[in-house]
Amino acid sequence: MxxxxxxxxxxxxxxxxxxxxxxxxxxxxxxxxxxxxxYKIMKVGDAANQIFYGNRAKRVYVQKRENGIPFLSSSDILQADLENVKLASKKYTPCIEQMRLQEGWILISRSGTIGNTAWATKQHAQKLASEDVIRIDPNNILRAGFVYAYLSSSYGHSLLTQGTFGAVIQHIEPDFVASLPIPQFPAKFQEKVDNLIKESARLREEANRFLNEAVSEFEKCLNPECYKREFCTSTVSTKQILKKFNRLDSHYQIAQKEFVKRRKRGLRYEKIGPKAEKIFVGNRGKRLYSKEGVPFLSSSDMMLFNALRYSKNISVNTPSLKMMQVHKNEILISRSGTVGNSVLIGDLLNKKAVSEHALRLLLDEQKIKPSYVFAYLNTEEGRELLQSLAYGSVIVTLGEDFVADIDLPILDEQIQRKIIQKINEYVWASDSAAEKESLAISLVEKEIDGWKV
Structure with a gap:
């Protein structure tokens, strides 16, 4: 009330x-x-060279990366991983340049879940985005990072999602965004917020570089044919079916056979199960939401660049809350819906609550480092393997036993140390980037909170 x-x-x-x-x-x-x-009030449109959305032309998707350009939907723009998305054909997709993103733009989702904002980093640049993404090209009359933080704040989000008369909007247009009021904050304040947003973007780019380097180092030691995507047929013996959980689905059995067949010779593999302290799913009980409390993440929230920005809070009195809370160095794997995405918990998400749609992998660090396992799960081979384990027809699911049965490549110790260091740097940079963005947004909110109506 x-x-x-x-x-x-x-x-x-x-x-x-x-x-x-x-x-x-x-x-x-x-x-x-x-x-x-x-402060003086101006319009968002006065702080931009242009506000627009991309072309609505028909898109043709391809599977091979060399034939396509990553294409982002309005939900993809918020993701930490911008590479594993659909690929629009370079040859058959018209008006590509009108859909291309540029670094430093402010991106806003305009349909579906409207009003979500993203700062376009180097990872966004040159990728394509749908017409469901509004682009703001700042002109620096106001600092671009400040404009982004303002629109990302609770105040900016309310302006984007609710009309003049209080009604919830289902769809927004560039003209509407251009008409929104924005105070002309003092130059020093704008500079402080702008610097935080740009430092956040730099750290995010650095984090992606660390992750890519770690994954690349791992993939050098694997057989690229092991995760080659192609149609194939095969025969599977009854013995193999009995050995592999009595599953009769070809999606699983043939994939498992092909992974073993295509492995790099001489490379040692060991099961993940014996190296894990626990592989489990958190509490499925009723959740008590509240304004204050413990941040609660869905399996889609945990894949966002700043996972806490749009998360809900659950009461500290929620039954079995401790079973929902995750801890540093746990690996979370999305187990339903989009299967196989993984997150390594750092300081930022430590002791936050996560839904039962995330499978939790708690490893014995005396046997194997979580950073090393996380790196493997993010290789092409690891991703393909996780997706092959899913079962179900309408809503696919990933089970604990199947994750325990994964064969993990054991690389040379020197290479392992190199990979682990890169992943640790990735987690630190990712957490720091999210913290700086959140700080910039909170500075704007606190300033506006102090104004007397």
Whole structure:
């Protein structure tokens, strides 16, 4: 329930409306708050060279990376991993240049879940994005990073998602974004926020570089034919079926046979199961949501660049909360819906709660380092292997026993140390990038919180 006091002049300026649903709606409250700014108010459109969305032309998708360009949907723009997305054909997709992204743009989802924002880094640049992504090309009348932090704040999000009269919007257009009010904060404040956002982008790019280097180092030691995507047929013996969980689906059995057949000769493999302290799924009980409490992540939230930005909170009184909380160096693997995405928990997500749709892999660090296993799961071979383990027809699922049965390549100790170091640097840089972005957004929110209506 919301309670507030409304001044008489507010009634007069809104046609003497006295219904609480209007005056207490987020959109109206935020606009009233912004109007009380001690600084000059301008429009978002005045701070941009242009605000637009991409071309709506028909897209042709391909599988081979050399024939395509990564294509981002409105939900992909928020992901930590921007490489494992659909590929639009270079040859058959028209108007490619109109869909191409540039570094330093502000990206906003305009349909579906509207109002989500992303800062375009070097990883976004030159990739394509759908017409469901609005692009803001800043002109630096206001600092670009500040404009992004403002639109990403709770105030900016309310402006993007709710109309002038408090109604929730289902779809937004560039003209609407251009019309939104934005205070002209002091130059020093803008500079501070802008620097944080740009440092966050730099750290994110650095994190991606560390991850790519670790995965590349691992893949040098594997047979690239092992994860070659192609149609194939094969025969599988009854003995093999009995050995592999009595599964009769060809998706699993043929894939397992092909992985063994194509392995690099001389490379030693060991099962993950004996190296794990525990492989399990967290608590499935009822969740008690609250404004304050422990951040709670879904299996899709955990794959975002800044996983805590859009997460809900659950009460500290939620039954079996400890079973939901994850800890540093655990590996989370999405086990339903989109199967096989993995996250290595660092300081940022330590003791945060995660849904039962994430399978949790807790390794014995005396036997194997989590960073090393995480690197393997992010190789092409590791990703293909995880996806081959999924079962189910409508909603596919990944089981604990199948993860325990994964054969892990055991590389030379010197190479292992190199991979582990890169992954540890990746986790640190990722956490630091998310923290700096969150700090920039919180600075904007705290400043606006202090304005008296």
């Amino acid at each position: 919301k309670i507030s006091k409304i001044k008489t002049r507010v009634f007069k300026s809104n046609g003497f409306r006295i219904d609480a649903s209007f005056h207490l709606s987020d959109g109206v409250v935020v606009r009233r708050k912004i109007a009380a700014s001690p």
